[in-house]
Amino acid sequence: MKRPSGFDLESFLPYRLSVTTNRVSRAFAAHYEEEFGISIPEWRAIAVLGAFAPLSSNEICERTAMDKAKVSRAVASLLKRGLIAREPHETDQRLIQLTLSRAGRKIYEAIIPRARAIEAEVTKGLSKADIVHLHQVLDRVGARLDEIESD
């Protein structure tokens, strides 16, 4: 007596989210890499430094939702290419003050409109209301995850 499972991966929300999100990420990564030679972790670091510098590595972690190892690598790479500058913190020697260099700011100012353009490209089929709603949905799911993770 087999109960029909009727399970369809195609309509399973976590699967769909994962597939679509990965495709979106790949599309962005391709543009960033091709046009600016940077990875997504690097782009995230530049984005928050452009808006909030100076920041410590730890503050970049918090603002980008990346773990500290990933941030450390992104920062090292950006430093090596002269896109950001580091300065010791005046009172706390553990912290590092990171800012965009002139070259880094140049990239930041070029990359933001590009990012917005690609975002617009990807969401072309969505109305303004769809996008607002999607943000709300992500808020709610995020709140649920907060609860679930606190076990």
Add this chain to the structure above:
Amino acid sequence: MKRPSGFDLESFLPYRLSVTTNRVSRAFAAHYEEEFGISIPEWRAIAVLGAFAPLSSNEICERTAMDKAKVSRAVASLLKRGLIAREPHETDQRLIQLTLSRAGRKIYEAIIPRARAIEAEVTKGLSKADIVHLHQVLDRVGARLDEIESD
């Protein structure tokens, strides 16, 4: 003359999608690993085999949106643990017929309701309409990506 960029990563859709989706995936992976000892690629393979077996590796690729290397590894691991069985295709020796073993089907039948329960848990803050809408949004974004990728 600095133009305010006003860019906020927190409200940048691709970033939000990525962060939330990765959290969801991690939550599922933790449950699958803990309760059944399988990874997400393995779970995907089991899910499609449970619904559509027999399948070749290639058909699993198509149905799970995983590349063939990942499928090959998941299949190898599931074979080693006796959760799936392989048979040569009758006419085409390149193909492999994969099915769930008895043990594999047992896991399948246990894991589907668990997956649905976790999905319900994560989407608890969403109405039925929210979920329908989210699926539509993912459809539209997927369609846009199809267009974008065909360049």
Add this chain to the structure above:
DNA sequence: TTAAGATCGTTTCAAATGAAACGAAAGTCA
């Protein structure tokens, strides 16, 4: 038939990942 090309699944390789170990620097508390 046979040569050339396509398809299937595995394996290799280099890069990316995250958990954990680590040294250095602050903070806490007796």
Add this chain to the structure above:
DNA sequence: TGACTTTCGTTTCATTTGAAACGATCTTAA
């Protein structure tokens, strides 16, 4: 002070990843 703990950022390590190379099999076309 001085021990203990915490925080910061780097590095190490094992695992995962996807692109590419590969051998084997099948298809196509001469």
